[in-house]
Amino acid sequence: MDLGNRWQKVSESPTRAKAAAVTGQITAEELFSDAPAPDSTVPLDEKLRQAYYWLVNQAVISPFYDVEFSTGAPITFALGDAGAELQLPTDQSYSSNVLLPLLTFAVGGRCLLVGGPGRGKTTLAILMGVLSGSPAKDVRRHVQQGQPQVTVSDLVGMPLPRDLVNAASLADITIAWRSWLTQPVKIVDEYNRIPTKTQSALLTMVAEGYVESHDQAHSTTPPSGVESWFFTANDDAGGGTFPVIQALRDRMDVTVAAQGFNNRFFDELVTRVEAGERPEDHVPAEIVFGTDEQRALEAAIRAVPLPQHVRRQLEFFAGHFEFVQHGGRRFEYRTKDTVTTGGGQVPEVIDENSGADLNVDIGSQTTNSLSVRSLQTLIRYAKAMAFFRGMPEVSLDDVAAVLPFSLRGKLLPNTQHPRFDVGADRELAFDSVSWLADLFAESRRQFSALGLGGSDPVADELALLARGLEGVTGIQASQRLTAVESQIAFISRQGKLYGRHFDDLLALKYLHQRYTNYVAWLGSAR
16 A cells, blocks of 8 residues: 555545535525525535545544444344444445534534544544644644633733733723634544633633633624534533533533444554654545635535424424423413523432323423524534535434434433333433434334324414404404314313323414404404
């Protein structure tokens, strides 16, 4: 092998035969801008796949294909006597600890890489920086090392000494901002070793896109308008030298475990030692994304359609987790958040629930619900996965592939739930990725078993109101009120109440109030 050229091998196009469907797709940016799309002989989705295959086959050495896709049932082998299985997917599948960071780079997200020392977390993050067009030496120089003595000034920059002496006000002080702040890829190594005060400054950068010092503000947005963040930690439990503040932890869009080294690839390690090579110094120019390409890539991902049948299943899944019986007296307050903010323990309240079967109630397996931010992240990464795979729209398989990584650390297991006590499911108390994947799979099974893919009376009523009330007579509004009350009565007759009913009932109450107010307004207008 020619060691000088071995790094420059990029997969030939097309890397995926089914990918032709999206190559001519109009992006959201093209719809609302007169700026021309970047001139490239390789479509952006194809270039993204070429980057992935170079990373996974040449740079990172990661033969862990855990993001699986199959046409039909995968080939399965039972292994050992402890219930282990090895699945062989029948469609193009991927390594999560390479693909999820790459999708984070594409969408301008925030990725937390967790795992023990020496598993390549920082190297992978540096490779993302090089993909953005920055020289490897600059990317390495801009890595922010988490350690107990790091201050806000160390992170963002220092005021000029002469201004501190001569300035009449804070507005007269000039800050020498750190150059890493405006890089398209920002890397914070071992972020759980950073003091709490400095974490707060970091939170402002991550959440708001600017940094502040001595009453001066500085934008962290790069020229492309797309910035991605990569954090590393030895675990994702929030511990460390300093506990990670919850607000910063919540800003992580995806959490990915860096897998260990497969020793069957030991020869490659020997070659790298003998040649004194690091992969980030040999990234092929063909897979580097320029400023315009980064902007167009992010816009193209946002423009991938999310069809109605996928939205409905996501809506159904998310609806399982907010409701908890005995969370409050008023129906609207029967939520996990009411229990938590009131100082109660959600698992104890769930144990008192005699109005539902805990083995059926998916929501009883968690101690919290999904935030709007978590749902937005899930949507964005599902679009990115569909785009990466060359699909014309998001499928349920795309959602299933990214959901465990986008909800890891966001949706927390109720370890007192019966499924974690006995049997093979005890493993899921530690394996959060498999548990979250199982939750979504069970939600899909329930959706199908309940026949919810056909008629949806609540959605029909909401769509009817969405058409507007102009021209609706009092008699028609009264008829709609009766229909709403009938639907509530239908749910009430089912006896057992689950999280999936909670959103429906509150939506129906909303409709009832809208029509009640409208009828009253019609009466007063006469």
